[in-house]
Amino acid sequence: MQLNLSRRGAVRLLALSAVLSSALLQGCDSVPSVIKIGVAQPLTGNLSALGQDLLNGVNLAVEELNKEGFKVKGKPVTFEVVAVDDRANAETGKEVAKQLVDAGVVAVIGHLNSGVSIAAAPIYAEKSIAELCICTNPKFTQLGFDTTFRLVGNDNLQAKAIGSYSASQFKGVKVALLDDGTPYGKDLAAGAGVELKAGKKEIVVQQSFDDKTTKFDEVAAKIKDAGVEVIVSTLNDFQILALLDALKAINYTDVKLLGGDTIKTTLMLKGQGIISGIYATSPSLEAREFTAGGAFLDKYRAKYKIEPAYAGHYTYDAMYVLAAAIRRAESAKPKDIVAMLRKIDGYAPVTGSMKWDAQGEQRYGVIGVYSANGGLWESQMRSDNW
Numbered sequence: 001m002q003l004n005l006s007r008r009g010a011v012r013l014l015a016l017s018a019v020l021s022s023a024l025l026q027g028c029d030s031v032p033s034v035i036k037i038g039v040a041q042p043l044t045g046n047l048s049a050l051g052q053d054l055l056n057g058v059n060l061a062v063e064e065l066n067k068e069g070f071k072v073k074g075k076p077v078t079f080e081v082v083a084v085d086d087r088a089n090a091e092t093g094k095e096v097a098k099q100l101v102d103a104g105v106v107a108v109i110g111h112l113n114s115g116v117s118i119a120a121a122p123i124y125a126e127k128s129i130a131e132l133c134i135c136t137n138p139k140f141t142q143l144g145f146d147t148t149f150r151l152v153g154n155d156n157l158q159a160k161a162i163g164s165y166s167a168s169q170f171k172g173v174k175v176a177l178l179d180d181g182t183p184y185g186k187d188l189a190a191g192a193g194v195e196l197k198a199g200k201k202e203i204v205v206q207q208s209f210d211d212k213t214t215k216f217d218e219v220a221a222k223i224k225d226a227g228v229e230v231i232v233s234t235l236n237d238f239q240i241l242a243l244l245d246a247l248k249a250i251n252y253t254d255v256k257l258l259g260g261d262t263i264k265t266t267l268m269l270k271g272q273g274i275i276s277g278i279y280a281t282s283p284s285l286e287a288r289e290f291t292a293g294g295a296f297l298d299k300y301r302a303k304y305k306i307e308p309a310y311a312g313h314y315t316y317d318a319m320y321v322l323a324a325a326i327r328r329a330e331s332a333k334p335k336d337i338v339a340m341l342r343k344i345d346g347y348a349p350v351t352g353s354m355k356w357d358a359q360g361e362q363r364y365g366v367i368g369v370y371s372a373n374g375g376l377w378e379s380q381m382r383s384d385n386w
Helices: 007-028 048-068 090-103 114-126 138-142 155-169 183-198 217-225 237-249 267-271 293-304 312-329 334-343
Strands: 034-041 078-085 107-110 130-133 148-150 174-179 202-208 230-233 256-259 277-282 345-348 352-355 367-373 376-383
Touching: 034 048, 034 090, 034 312, 048 078, 048 107, 048 293, 048 312, 078 090, 090 114, 107 114, 107 312, 114 130, 114 138, 114 183, 130 312, 130 334, 138 148, 138 183, 155 183, 155 230, 155 256, 155 277, 155 367, 155 376, 174 183, 174 217, 183 202, 183 230, 202 217, 217 237, 230 237, 237 256, 237 267, 267 277, 267 367, 293 312, 312 334, 312 345, 312 352
Parallel strands: 034 078, 034 107, 107 130, 130 148, 174 202, 174 230, 230 256, 256 277
Antiparallel strands: 277 367, 345 352, 367 376
């Protein structure tokens, strides 16, 4: 069938076509009523308490944002958390990353472990999905992706903190340097070793384990035979507790221990009193160190009936900054969110602010040193320039 249109009719048809095209384009660009946020953490296994704490922080923020009536371009939207268990394993991390992509998440708050974060990063990057991780290995932001964002300071700074604090605060010269064999543990231990030697410390025992080892009788004997005065370790909290038991069994407890951030946990506090001192460096400052930390802790305890195990206040803040990026971008498209995160200096309710440099490193990252004292981690000092 052939249509013969007058000039006026043709103009009207073109105008109608333009309106329809515009409407279609607006429809394609519309903000969905439900925005899915991925959370990938170790929710089972030895690190489950830490992973659950990080998930709790996101869930608490999402609950508040949904309750207040979050809007994008004037449209009410609801955040939905899609949580997956990466089991602190790189291969599992890649599998769950694909699951999150298939589920349609627009950003991911994860992972805890450096090796898992690094393994999953290319999968998120392929779909322009922001990955906001609390891992600390510098390699994470050196992958060349614009989708990698770190929530805390990295291990270059943490290694300097370990060396500086050990050199200035511990009289002991003989050091044992132990790591858990992961990208996080090995690289941090290597960096700490350089700093320790620069601080005139002598590494008399050095050994690498895997991240599941809990039998330390042999290395405990080596530590005693070498007369070690300070143990510097990047082992996990449950591993250090096993090491302390081994040292206690051979009556060698007049030693101090300085660990990385994976021992600054509530579980590790059970080791207090076994040796002469337990210390931890951490890029995750305690919530109570911040002015707004008390209010967060009250809400956290009321909801979960437990004390925070690790750094849930950082993932809580990350969710708020992510929501702000979505609102400012006026879009829930992953690529638009990434672009806004690269520019934003976001208000973080507990820690104050989150801002990233060109590589995705946290501009406001600091490293604190803590001692286990009175059932708490007591701050000794902190700096962004060790």
